[in-house]
Amino acid sequence: MPALVALGLWTSLLPQITYASATSGEPSGNVLVAWPGWGVQQDLGSIAGTVERFQIWTSAEPERGVATVWASLIDTSTSEVLRQTTIDISPTYSPFIRTLSFPPYRVPNGQQMSLLLQVATFETRYVVFGLARPNADYANVALNGEADAGIGPLAFAHVRTGNGLRAAILGEQSGRLRLLLAGIISLLAVLAHPRVTGQVGRVTHTVQTHGGALVKRAQAQVKTGARTAAAESSGTSNRLLAIPWFPWLAVAVPILHFAATNDVHFDVREAAMPLVAGLTLVSVSMICLRVLVGDWNRSAAVLTIAIVLFFAYGHIDLALDSRVDERALVATVIVAGVAAALHVLRSRRSIDSWVPFLNITAAILLLFPTASVLSDAGAFLSQTSPTEAESTEYLTRHLLPDGVSSVDRTRPDIYYIILDSYGRDDALGGFDNSEFIAELEDRGFYVASEATSNYLYSLQSLASSLNMAYLDDLGHRIPGSRSDLLRIGRENALVAILKDLGYFYVHLESGFVLGDEAPSADLEFKFTPAGVLRNSNRSVADESLFDRQFARSLIATTILGAIAGQTFLRDDHSALPWYAPERTLQMFDVLSKQIEGSDPKFVFAHIVKPHRPATFDQHGNFVSGTTMDVLGVRAHDEFGPTHDPSVPDAYIGQLIYINSLVLNTVDNILSHSDNDPIIVIAADHGRADDYPSHAILAAFHLPSSGTSDLYPSISSVNHFRYILDYYFDLDIGLIEDVQVDHELEKYDFRSAAPLDRG
Numbered sequence: 001m002p003a004l005v006a007l008g009l010w011t012s013l014l015p016q017i018t019y020a021s022a023t024s025g026e027p028s029g030n031v032l033v034a035w036p037g038w039g040v041q042q043d044l045g046s047i048a049g050t051v052e053r054f055q056i057w058t059s060a061e062p063e064r065g066v067a068t069v070w071a072s073l074i075d076t077s078t079s080e081v082l083r084q085t086t087i088d089i090s091p092t093y094s095p096f097i098r099t100l101s102f103p104p105y106r107v108p109n110g111q112q113m114s115l116l117l118q119v120a121t122f123e124t125r126y127v128v129f130g131l132a133r134p135n136a137d138y139a140n141v142a143l144n145g146e147a148d149a150g151i152g153p154l155a156f157a158h159v160r161t162g163n164g165l166r167a168a169i170l171g172e173q174s175g176r177l178r179l180l181l182a183g184i185i186s187l188l189a190v191l192a193h194p195r196v197t198g199q200v201g202r203v204t205h206t207v208q209t210h211g212g213a214l215v216k217r218a219q220a221q222v223k224t225g226a227r228t229a230a231a232e233s234s235g236t237s238n239r240l241l242a243i244p245w246f247p248w249l250a251v252a253v254p255i256l257h258f259a260a261t262n263d264v265h266f267d268v269r270e271a272a273m274p275l276v277a278g279l280t281l282v283s284v285s286m287i288c289l290r291v292l293v294g295d296w297n298r299s300a301a302v303l304t305i306a307i308v309l310f311f312a313y314g315h316i317d318l319a320l321d322s323r324v325d326e327r328a329l330v331a332t333v334i335v336a337g338v339a340a341a342l343h344v345l346r347s348r349r350s351i352d353s354w355v356p357f358l359n360i361t362a363a364i365l366l367l368f369p370t371a372s373v374l375s376d377a378g379a380f381l382s383q384t385s386p387t388e389a390e391s392t393e394y395l396t397r398h399l400l401p402d403g404v405s406s407v408d409r410t411r412p413d414i415y416y417i418i419l420d421s422y423g424r425d426d427a428l429g430g431f432d433n434s435e436f437i438a439e440l441e442d443r444g445f446y447v448a449s450e451a452t453s454n455y456l457y458s459l460q461s462l463a464s465s466l467n468m469a470y471l472d473d474l475g476h477r478i479p480g481s482r483s484d485l486l487r488i489g490r491e492n493a494l495v496a497i498l499k500d501l502g503y504f505y506v507h508l509e510s511g512f513v514l515g516d517e518a519p520s521a522d523l524e525f526k527f528t529p530a531g532v533l534r535n536s537n538r539s540v541a542d543e544s545l546f547d548r549q550f551a552r553s554l555i556a557t558t559i560l561g562a563i564a565g566q567t568f569l570r571d572d573h574s575a576l577p578w579y580a581p582e583r584t585l586q587m588f589d590v591l592s593k594q595i596e597g598s599d600p601k602f603v604f605a606h607i608v609k610p611h612r613p614a615t616f617d618q619h620g621n622f623v624s625g626t627t628m629d630v631l632g633v634r635a636h637d638e639f640g641p642t643h644d645p646s647v648p649d650a651y652i653g654q655l656i657y658i659n660s661l662v663l664n665t666v667d668n669i670l671s672h673s674d675n676d677p678i679i680v681i682a683a684d685h686g687r688a689d690d691y692p693s694h695a696i697l698a699a700f701h702l703p704s705s706g707t708s709d710l711y712p713s714i715s716s717v718n719h720f721r722y723i724l725d726y727y728f729d730l731d732i733g734l735i736e737d738v739q740v741d742h743e744l745e746k747y748d749f750r751s752a753a754p755l756d757r758g
Contacts, residue, residue, distance in 0.1 A: 020055075022047050023157035024138045027057045027095060027130030032141055032150040035126045039118040041142040042154035043076065047113065051083075052104045054115065055157045057095035057130030064091055066619075067127050068120040071100050076112040088619045095130035099159075099621050115156065130155040241356035244300035247286060247307060249362035251278040253369065254311040258554050260372035270550035271373065282307070297351050302341045304358070309337045314557030330562050395496040398475040399468060399732050404500040407728045411501065411600040412703055413677040414723075415669060416494075417591065418604075419658065419697065420458060420512075421611035423687035424451060427695035431652050436659040440699050443666055445679075446707035451698035452715045452737065453685045457744050459485055461684040462514055462606065465716040466492035468732065470740070471749040482747040489514040494720050495602070496520070501728060504598040508587055510606040511578030518604075523597050527576050527586045553577065578608040581615040581622050588661045592668035609658050612688070614650035616657045623650075651687065666701075676703035678727070680719055694739040702726070713737055 022045065034040050051073065060067035066088045073083040083102040090096075107113070119127050131141060132155040143149030255278055259271035282303065289299035313333055320329070344351065393403055425433045426449075437447050454470065455461040463485050464471050471479060479485045495505055499520060507518035508525045518524055526533040552574075555561050576583040587607050595601060609616075617623050647653045662681065669677060683696035698714065700707055706726055714722070715737035724730045 018159055018161045020157040021049070021160045024153040024155060025132035025135065027155040028133040028152060030131040030151045031095060032129045032131055032143060032154075033126050034117070034119050034129065034143065036119050036123040037121045038144055039116055040129055040149075040154065041074075041117075041145070042115045042156060043139045044113045044115055044156075044158070045138060046110075047107055047158055048109075049160070050104050050106050051113070051158065052102055053159045054100040054102075055097055055159055056100065056117070057155045058089050058098055058117075059092040059095045059128050060089040061125035061127070062091050062093050064125040066090055067123050067125050069127060070118045070120060071102070072116040072118075073102060073105060074114045074116050076114050082113065087621070089127050090619065091125075095128055095155075098619075101622055115154070117154075132156075238356070241359050242352070244297050244355050244359070246355070246358040246362040247282050247300050247303045248279055249359070249366050250304050250307045251282050253362065253365045255554065256366065256369035256373050258557070259550070260369040274551050274554060293345065297355055298344055300355075301344045301351055301358075305337055305340045305344070309333050310558050310560070313559035313562065317562075326562050330559060333559060392496045392500050395467075395477075395491060396493045398473070398477065399493055400497075400730065404497050405730070407501065409728060410675070410704075411503070412675050412727070413600050413673060414498070414503070414602045415591070415677060415679045416602070416604045416720075417662075417665075417679070417681045418462070418606040419610065419662070419681065419683050420606065420608040421685060421687055422655070422658075422683035422697040423691055424695035424697055425449070427686055427692040428652065428655070429648065429687070429691060431648055431655075433655075433659075436663070439659075439663050440666070440681075443663075443670065443701070445666075445681075445699045445701045446710050448698040448700070448710065448712050448714050450713040451682070451696050452694045452713065452739055453683065453696045454694075454715050454717045454738060455740050456685055456693050456742060458512065458684045459489070459514055460740075460742065460746065461716060463489040463492075465682075465684070465719060466494050468493055468717060468719075468721050469735075470717060470738070472751075474749075478750050480748050480750045482745075485747055486514055490517050491519055495604075497724065497730070498602045503600050503602040506595055506597060506601055506603040508590060508603070508605040509575065510608060511575060511580070511583055512606060512608055515606045516575070523595070525587075525590050527583045528574060529576060529582065532586050532590060579611075579613050579615060584609050584616075584658075584661075588665050592665045594672040606684075610651060610655040612651060614654040616654045617650075618647050618653040618656040620657045620660070670701075678702055678706070678723060680723070682716065682719060684716070715739070 024042075032040060058069070069087050069089055071085050071087060072081050074080070075082055083105050085100060085102050087098060087100060089098065117129065129141075131150045131152040132138075134140065134152040138153035140148045140152055141150040141154045252275060255271055255275050285303050286296075286299055289303060290296055293299050293302070313330075316333065317324075317326070317329060396404065425437055440447055453461050454464050459482075460471060463479070466489055467474060467477075471485075474488065477484075477488050479488055495518075499505055504522050505518070505520055506523045506525070507515075507521035509516055509518070509527065511527070524535055576586075584607060587605055591603070591605055595603065615622060647656065666679065666681075669679060679701035680699070682698040686693045686695045696716070698716075698719070700710060700719075700723075702710075702723065706723070709726070710722065718734050718737060721732045721734055725732055725734075
């Protein structure tokens with residue numbers, strides 16, 4: 001029992017945790033007031049490693065609106081600005097906790113830094129900062145260069161995310177206590193069993209004197225087992241079932257199930273390498289356990305216990321709604337696994353009779369995800385692509401049977417920005433979004449007040465709108481499978497027509513499966529932890545295991561995801577996942593800058609925001625959530641500590657921040673464009689759950705009186721039918737605006753029966 005308790009304490013130190021590596025303490029009640037243009041400066045002392053996030057306590061002048069603060073990390077000795085960021089401070093009657101997120105900075109040895117917080121010069125209200133109690137570790141806060149401006153230092157904490165054991169060694173209080181207890185109880189466990197020392201000596205002597213014989217015997221046993229398995233395979237079905245196949249089946253089930261249930265987000269081919277790696281690891285583990293245990297069946301049982309708990313961890317966390325501290329949950333799962341394995345190894349009862357039952361059960365569990373994955377794989381392998389010579393005619397035949405006619409007209413740059421799951425103003429659950437709509441209208445946009453999408457989910461909606469047709473009305477390209485939908489979305493009529501008109505196609509990779517590949521793109525942007533990469537599209541075959549979003553998302557649902565955290569799972573040059581807040585900021589940043597390339601340009605960006613998870617709050621802070629979805633993504637449906645009570649829910653909070661990014665991006669596009677550009681900002685579908693899912697945002701900036709014939713109820717399928725006809729006289733024509741009701745996994749649109757078009 002002491003050994004199991006010690007094991008639980010040791011394993012509770014494995015998960016990644018967020019902890020304060022340096023802090024001046026929490027607010028004491030004293031505050032410092034700073035007016036517009038004033039700067040609050042705090043010496044940070046010696047912080048080693050990488051600096052990225054700080055927590056401070058602050059508030060803006062009550063009842064006066066949000067105030068902007070410029071935050072900077074300063075080299076104390078040279079006054080060089082090392083990193084900068086901006087935050088918006090909400091008005092409250094007492095300081096509340098805020099998180100400052102700087103670009104990562106690796107601190108050289110011995111460098112002293114200070115934190116400068118300056119209220120923006122254009123502000124008209126003051127900002128209050130919370131102070132900690134005076135202490136010897138940090139100097140009192142300075143104001144406008146004057147030392148000792150307040151009674152105590154600025155209340156701050158430098159926070160890091162790292163391994164719990166490392167945090168304990170560095171001084172994290174609860175971790176240090178568990179580390180101490182784990183060491184003491186481990187020592188007591190050893191002292192309580194003095195035979196351990198003698199046993200170790202005997203084992204060492206045995207290994208030294210009989211090691212060669214043991215190895216030879218083990219090799220002979222392995223060969224004998226292999227010969228026995230081969231003989232049994234040619235025997236009766238009962239003998240075949242008596243072979244312990246279930247560990248290999250057990251590792252395949254969760255991998256293929258994850259691929260089958262998340263096929264909208266991932267390419268099914270990405271499951272191949274994790275599956276091969278899992279099966280290989282099981283094979284090696286089985287041989288090692290057989291050598292140690294001396295029994296194939298018991299080895300298989302122990303290994304299967306480990307596999308089940310490894311993959312079940314995320315589901316256990318989800319079932320508990322993340323109410324249990326991750327450190328305690330990891331320790332509980334590992335201790336339970338060790339206890340179960342010891343029971344199997346020490347039991348005198350034979351488990352041979354259970355092997356056929358376990359084989360059959362595992363095979364049945366594997367049957368359904370395998371069928372789904374093989375169906376997708378078969379559809380992919382059987383699909384055919386048009387030749388380059390017939391590409392444009394092939395892709396546009398359903399719209400322009402006679403091909404794209406040449407035009408001699410001005411060709412403005414075109415920006416097509418999809419904001420995923422952005423609901424229409426009247427379909428946001430009572431939230432008043434009219435201020436944002438008015439800002440768009442002030443910039444020359446026509447906002448369709450009754451706009452709708454034609455489909456309920458992203459894959460179907462984007463495939464339809466990019467081809468300007470209903471999915472059951474695409475003629476020779478009507479999709480019959482998910483792979484067909486992906487193909488017609490990636491190789492679409494809109495891009496084919498615009499390229500034929502001389503447009504330079506710029507594609508911003510989305511992280512969503514349809515937007516991860518753009519075969520016709522002239523310039524492609526990829527978004528990574530290391531920054532934005534140009535023209536860096538790699539095929540699945542070129543990527544290592546952990547470059548792939550599928551493998552990283554799968555591992556995030558396992559116990560390894562809790563132990564290793566994102567630092568292990570992330571490759572700085574692998575694509576950021578679709579939900580990552582860093583991806584959103586990088587995409588808006590690219591759109592805001594002048595993009596190099598031939599004119600005119602067609603720029604397509606599918607930004608998977610404000611779609612959940614809500615990784616931003618209304619101020620743009622990165623937030624953490626409390627529940628986990630099937631992708632291992634924290635769903636962020638609850639509020640963090642920076643929540644403004646005036647915001648009804650996390651989705652709306654994120655939407656508010658996205659609004660600010662959109663307006664800033666539009667301003668930049670308009671300012672650096674030589675000719676007035678076409679800008680379409682639209683959702684692929686509306687807000688999810690119990691909201692009108694067809695009701696979407698659709699805003700059009702169309703130069704040369706292009707909005708004159710637009711109408712309030714225009715739907716996604718007609719957006720570019722209208723634009724291409726107005727500017728290029730292609731005579732495609734508008735079609736009826738219809739809302740199609742369908743299931744998420746509706747991929748086959750070849751049925752002769754008409755769809756339910758409500």
